[in-house]
Amino acid sequence: MKKSFLFMIALSLITLLASCGNDSSTTDYQDGSYSAVYDAADHNGWKPFLNLTIKDGKIASADFDYVNQVGELKSQDQNYADMMVKITKKETTPASAKSAMEEQLIKKQAGPVDGVSGATSTKANFNELLSAILKNAEAGNTENIVIPMNDTYTVSDEADERGYTGTISVTYQNGEISKVAYDEVDADKVGKLGNESYNSMMKEHSGVSWEEAQAQLIKQLETTGSVDTVDAVSGATSLSERFKALAAKAISARG
Structure with missing residues (x-):
């Protein structure tokens, strides 16, 4: 009786481990460089974009930012950062929000990423761009993606x-x-x-x-x-x- 009980426990553990090893929810991404951008700037004059590099089937790097009409990046705009902190009463800046979401993505290897306090619209832009890229990455389609800016x-x-x-x-x-x-x-x-x-x-x-x-x-x-x-x-x-x-x-x- 005791041996039978131990056998059943062992069998259950083996079955559990096998199912974990064959997790069908894991997504296989095709290696390559992927990018997505909005078709227009937002009401503040910034156009969001996201670039991803897939290596060995995993997200190896991510570059998210906003660019204005003269090619300047929001993450490097100190005046905008100061204004953002003043308005939101948070310490979040475009640069810190960018880094936090990129790091979350590399760690999670999937979307969507969690929000960053004081950067709600930034999170929405990031996740919309990310969703479109990962869909292409599953098929290995490296064509640049253009998303309509609703604003x-x-x-x-x-x-x-x-x-x-x-x-x-x-x-x-x-x-x-x-x-x-x-x-x-x-x-x-x-x-x-x-x-x-x-x-x-x-x-x-x-x-x-x-x-x-x-x-x-x-x-x-x-x-x-x-x-x-x-x-x-x-x-x-x-x-x-x-x-x-x-x-x-x-x-x-x-x-």
Whole structure:
């Protein structure tokens, strides 16, 4: 009876060890150099990228960073690091977040990596790039991967002679403009959008209210995705010109 009991224990241990040795969850990566980058800069002017080197089926090195339009790296921008610490009240900087996530990846040999305090969006960018690369690495596809940058770009101009400041926000989803918001606000933070008296006065004077013209301009930009194809609204020439100028700045912010 005792021998039978010991035999069963031994058999169970052998079975357990065998199953561990044949863990099907382990992913085999093909050796090579892999890279992924976003198709545009984020609203702060930085484009995230990730480069991985696979050697002997394992992730040997990782290089993650952001680059701006003049080729500067965010991890080396001390002014940005100081601003990040001041805003987040954390000691995390682009350089420290970069190193922490790269080290996690090398140790874990898989994604996603854990977050770094004070760098939530950085983690999201890293993991999205990583997921795309590892999928290619399984197949040995070393072609550069380009991922659409989904973000909102907001720009404002100077107050006009009546004290109104124009502000536009252009949101991109999967490489295309998905939403546009625009308003002109005075020094008291009162906007023309929803201002019944202002809209009634403009309607009576020009034949079109400010809100009607704004809606037409937004619809054109959302539909065509290009400022060049946005026609001026009759009776709202100044609004049209201002809208198009701000839209052009917001779109150019993507790089």
